Amino acid sequence: MSNSDALAAAESRIRAIPDYPQPGVVFRDVAPLIADGASLRASVSAMLEPFAGEFDVVAGVEARGFLLAGVAAAISGVGILPVRKSGKLPRPAASEDYALEYDTATIEVQADVEEGSSVLLLDDVLATGGTLDAATALVRRVGLEPVGIAVLLELPELGGRARLPNEVPVHSVFTA
Numbered sequence: 422m423s424n425s426d427a428l429a430a431a432e433s434r435i436r437a438i439p440d441y442p443q444p445g446v447v448f449r450d451v452a453p454l455i456a457d458g459a460s461l462r463a464s465v466s467a468m469l470e471p472f473a474g475e476f477d478v479v480a481g482v483e484a485r486g487f488l489l490a491g492v493a494a495a496i497s498g499v500g501i502l503p504v505r506k507s508g509k510l511p512r513p514a515a516s517e518d519y520a521l522e523y524d525t526a527t528i529e530v531q532a533d534v535e536e537g538s539s540v541l542l543l544d545d546v547l548a549t550g551g552t553l554d555a556a557t558a559l560v561r562r563v564g565l566e567p568v569g570i571a572v573l574l575e576l577p578e579l580g581g582r583a584r585l586p587n588e589v590p591v592h593s594v595f596t597a
Contacts, residue, residue, distance in 0.1 A: 479499060482556050483505050505529050539565075571592045573594050
């Protein structure tokens with residue numbers, strides 16, 4: 422199967438779930454994509470491609486971003502910086518509050534990566550941009566340099582890209 426065929430198959434696995442987690446929200450479920458090995462590998466490889474050789478570590482945003490970061494780290498031979506929900510880390514070095522399209526939240530990181538390291542931030546969906554904007558600020562706060570943001574799926578109608586720092590390139594594999 423060619424890479425373009427693998428990506429087309431991967432995209433077909435993304436499900437739209439209306440009115441979840443609340444009425445009016447259309448949740449994009451990437452679990453069927455992640456469950457298929459060929460789709461997962463092709464998608465994560467496509468996430469990494471524009472940033473090849475530019476990063477020392479990948480930062481995975483909880484929770485599906487962790488899964489993507491694990492695969493990305495294995496493919497690229499780098500480590501992972503977990504970006505966790507508040508209260509999940511034993512030694513949080515920094516935290517950041519942000520607004521979701523349907524809630525508010527706080528994320529945290531530990532200072533386990535060498536200061537000055539280049540970081541590629543990964544998440545499953547770019548919607549309003551709150552989570553990735555907060556994650557970018559967070560990695561900077563612990564002395565790391567964000568070199569890019571990569572997502573599986575971007576929802577352009579929610580305007581999330583405009584909320585992200587202009588100097589950090591953003592790459593989305595799919596749009597809906």
